[in-house]
Amino acid sequence: xxxxxxxxxxxxxxxxxxxxxxxxxxxxxxxxxxxxxxxxxxxxxxxxxxxxxxxxxxxxxxxxxxxxxxxxxxxxxxxxxxxxxxxxxxxxxxxxxxxxxxxxxxxxxxxxxxxxxxxxxxxxxxxxxxxxxxxxxxxxxxxxxxxxxxxxxxxxxxxxxxxxxxxxxxxxxxxxxxxxxxxxxxxxxxxxxxxxxxxxxxxxxxxxxxxxxxxxxxxxxxxxxxxxxxxxxxxxxxxxxxxxxxxxxxxxxxxxxxxxxxxxxxxxxxxxxxxxxxxxxxxxxxxxxxxxxxxxxxxxxxxxxxxxxxxxxxxxxxxxxxxxxxxxxxxxxxxxxxxxxxxxxxxxxxxxxxxxxxxxxxxxxxxxxxxxxxxxxxxxxxxxxxxxxxxxxxxxxxxxxxxxxxxxxxxxxxxxxxxxxxxxxxxxxxxxxxxxxxxxxxxxxxxxxxxxxxxxxxxxxxxxxxxxxxxxxxxxxxxxxxxxxxxxxxxxxxxxxxxxxxxxxxxxxxxxxxxxxxxxxxxxxxxxxx
Numbered sequence: 321x322x323x324x325x326x327x328x329x330x331x332x333x334x335x336x337x338x339x340x341x342x343x344x345x346x347x348x349x350x351x352x353x354x355x356x357x358x359x360x361x362x363x364x365x366x367x368x369x370x371x372x373x374x375x376x377x378x379x380x381x382x383x384x385x386x387x388x389x390x391x392x393x394x395x396x397x398x399x400x401x402x403x404x405x406x407x408x409x410x411x412x413x414x415x416x417x418x419x420x421x422x423x424x425x426x427x428x429x430x431x432x433x434x435x436x437x438x439x440x441x442x443x444x445x446x447x448x449x450x451x452x453x454x455x456x457x458x459x460x461x462x463x464x465x466x467x468x469x470x471x472x473x474x475x476x477x478x479x480x481x482x483x484x485x486x487x488x489x490x491x492x493x494x495x496x497x498x499x500x501x502x503x504x505x506x507x508x509x510x511x512x513x514x515x516x517x518x519x520x521x522x523x524x525x526x527x528x529x530x531x532x533x534x535x536x537x538x539x540x541x542x543x544x545x546x547x548x549x550x551x552x553x554x555x556x557x558x559x560x561x562x563x564x565x566x567x568x569x570x571x572x573x574x575x576x577x578x579x580x581x582x583x584x585x586x587x588x589x590x591x592x593x594x595x596x597x598x599x600x601x602x603x604x605x606x607x608x609x610x611x612x613x614x615x616x617x618x619x620x621x622x623x624x625x626x627x628x629x630x631x632x633x634x635x636x637x638x639x640x641x642x643x644x645x646x647x648x649x650x651x652x653x654x655x656x657x658x659x660x661x662x663x664x665x666x667x668x669x670x671x672x673x674x675x676x677x678x679x680x681x682x683x684x685x686x687x688x689x690x691x692x693x694x695x696x697x698x699x700x701x702x703x704x705x706x707x708x709x710x711x712x713x714x715x716x717x718x719x720x721x722x723x724x725x726x727x728x729x730x731x732x733x734x735x736x737x738x739x740x741x742x743x744x745x746x747x748x749x750x751x752x753x754x755x756x757x758x759x760x761x762x763x764x765x766x767x768x769x770x771x772x773x774x775x776x777x778x779x780x781x782x783x784x785x786x787x788x789x790x791x792x793x794x795x796x797x798x799x800x801x802x803x804x805x806x807x808x809x810x811x812x813x814x815x816x817x818x819x820x821x822x823x824x825x826x827x828x829x830x831x832x833x834x835x836x837x838x839x840x841x842x843x844x845x846x847x848x849x850x
Contacts, residue, residue: 335406335470335788339398346391346691351701353385354589358706385590392586395564396453396466397423403470408477409786414495415477421499422469422506427458429510430517434458449521451577459517462580463564472509476501521566531562532569532600536679543607543678547671550653551660551818556790562604569600581605585689589702596710597687606686607678608650608694609703610720611727615673616646616655618727619666623658625728626735627744635744645830650693653792654829657815659731663740666731673726677719684715771842773812774835778824779803781843785822789836794826 356362357378362371371377391398397420404419405412434440440450440457451460461468477498485493492500531538542562549555562568568581573594578587584601588594599606620643627635642654660667688703688711703713735742778784779798786797798804801824806817809826818825828835 335403335474338402338406339395342391342398346388348388348691348697348701349384350388350392350586350589351705353381353383353388354706356381357385358592389586389590392583394454395583396461396463399463399466400469400473401466403467404473404477406788407471407474408481411477411481411495411498414481414498415473418477418498418502419470419473422473422502422509423466424454424456425503426465426469426506426510426513427453427456429507430458430514431456433511433514445518449518451579459513459521460566460577460579461513461517461521462566462583463560464520465513468509468513469506472505473498473502476505531567536682539603539607539682540675540679542604542675544671544675547674550656551667551816559604568604569598571598571601582689585702589689589706594710596685596712597689597706599682599685599687602687602689603678603682605690605694606681606688606716607674608690609686609688609699609716610681611670611674611677611723612650612652612694613647613696613699614720615670615677615723615727616652617643618724619659619670619731620655622728622731622735623742623744626732626742631744638743642829647696649830650690650695650698651792651830652693653827654815657827659740659742661816662742663735663738665738666734666740666742669730669734673723677723680719681716684719685712686716686719687711688713688716768838768842770812770835771838774809774826774839775842777805777808777812779805784843787836787839787843789832792827792829792832794824794828794832794836794839796824796826798822798824 356367356371362368369375371381400419400423401416404415408415431440434450434457439445449460450457452458453461453465459465480497480501481495483493483497484490485497531542534541546555546559549558562580563582564580566579568579569584570577570579571584571587572578573584573587574591576587578584581601581604584598585605588597588601620639624632624636624639639655639658642658646652646655656667656670688699688706690698690702699713699716703711703716706713708714734740735745739745774794775781775784778796779800780803783798783800783803784796785799788795799822801819801822804817804819804824806819809817814826814828816827818827
């Protein structure tokens with residue numbers, strides 16, 4: 321049961337990546353637009369002549385702000401489509417269309433039920449219970465509503481996309497049946513949600529209230545747990561409810577009820593009536609910046625300095641690229657997986673410091689939000705450019721500065737004390753080294769051979785029932801996990817392999833999407849290296 325749950329949850333987590341990947345671009349548009357149309361910022365930097373009302377740049381930036389804002393306003397339906405596509409095994413385009421249909425019908429049904437019961441009148445339900453989604457007044461379900469649709473549609477899709485109907489109805493068989501069964505199903509789901517969701521909504525708000533009332537201890541636990549789930553690929557499942565639902569708080573901004581930490585932050589970012597961004601919302605985001613920007617480089621330096629002198633030149637480029645990836649993009653897995661498997665105690669320490677970073681940012685009122693990760697770009701865009709008076713971004717710097725020596729000395733001491741075989745310290749460098757894409761291509765004569773090696777290590781084509789990826793790892797569902805060869809996968813350049821039941825995760829790094837595409841092309845040829 322536990323292994324089956326892990327397999328399902330890793331597929332759910334990877335399906336979140338499609339809509340999440342859109343957030344940085346939308347955030348850039350909203351961030352630049354909001355920053356440089358804000359009258360206070362314009363006046364502070366004396367830019368009225370080029371950015372003031374009526375200028376061409378002001379008009380362009382206003383459009384950018386609106387374009388970015390619309391993405392965050394419609395995340396639920398994007399999640400519905402993204403989850404359905406991510407979970408569908410075949411014919412993903414059909415699953416996407418069906419998800420949109422299911423989302424429309426579910427909320428239209430809820431709207432009708434609310435209207436029939438006289439609950440659309442202001443004050444009929446607790447404040448924040450009802451909101452607008454794609455122009456429909458409905459229960460405030462946030463991305464949970466999208467995920468409910470996406471998961472349900474993917475189940476229907478995978479079960480029925482090859483259905484054969486009697487001859488008289490054959491036109492409606494196969495993939496054409498999916499939108500039909502979705503429309504019928506989500507009519508009843510909408511009716512059910514009218515009765516069920518208010519109870520869930522109440523529970524979510526109570527849990528969020530408990531987290532908020534637990535104060536700094538709750539923030540520490542949140543940061544620790546989010547980082548501890550990284551190796552299992554389940555961190556997206558954990559943090560998303562805090563970012564996108566009432567679990568992360570509810571506030572009234574410009575007369576509109578907004579739920580979810582990230583939604584609150586971006587609603588405040590788009591508003592001109594906010595003196596300081598809500599720390600009760602950014603407590604679920606700001607804590608990443610200190611240990612991403614200062615702690616990770618300290619850890620990387622410790623790994624470099626503790627490597628054998630003759631191996632330092634071999635690991636320098638690898639550690640440097642992994643560190644820059646973490647700082648500039650917020651993707652930390654490449655550096656984290658360089659010590660996770662070789663020295664698990666270091667990762668436990670890493671999680672504890674991460675929790676502390678979140679807690680300290682909460683304590684010192686750091687009001688910096690983020691789109692996808694705690695990267696330097698997000699920090700500058702949503703912290704520095706918004707002004708110290710609105711974000712207290714300098715406090716994040718003060719919190720982060722001590723983390724560099726803390727990581728460096730703690731990691732160095734533990735590596736030496738326990739003789740951990742971190743990169744450059746192993747007896748055979750080729751066994752534990754951080755492989756680069758270049759290493760893989762040099763070791764194999766062609767990309768096709770690399771794909772063949774990966775498929776062979778996974779037990780062959782017939783052992784692979786589902787193949788996808790997230791930001792840094794392949795996520796595969798296999799029929800028989802005993803056929804998976806971990807060592808062979810590492811020889812293809814994998815930084816780590818996680819097997820749980822029939823769920824397999826192979827960590828390659830940010831270029832994993834290219835590996836996945838080549839694997840799909842190879843499989844489409846019908847070849848089986850096994």
